[in-house]
Amino acid sequence: MITALAPDTLRRTYGTALRLRNSGNETAYQSFTDHWEVPMTSLAIEGACAFAWRNYLLLHSGVSEDDNRRSALFRYITSLRDTGEYDFDLLQIAAVAYLKKLDELHDDRRARLAADQALAERLESRSAKPGA
Known part of the structure; x- marks a missing residue:
């Protein structure tokens, strides 16, 4: 609308x-x-999710394409976009970290926090580099 x-x-x-x-x-x-x-954020979100999900499927052969983790990943990455994060590389890092932590912790909230922390560390290291 x-x-x-x-x-x-x-x-x-x-x-x-x-x-x-x-x-x-x-x-x-x-x-x-x-x-x-109109920022092209939906392409960045879809691309980051697709990248992370394809890699996840390569590592976990028994997981269905329609697994709940896929929709959880999309919700998490979309929530990052809602906070103003549009950088494709950072969205990819967050997506991979989220799926990894979701497997380790089996808890969406804690996986989001861990992925947010990984994203913050990446942002910090990126800002520490001159010219980044």
């Missing part, structure tokens, strides 16, 4: 803005594509 904010701005219910220009010299397509502000 999209709601109107101002004459030239639309905001989707999930929070992303879409601004349109209205110029007689431009086509509607150019006007739309030049000024849209």
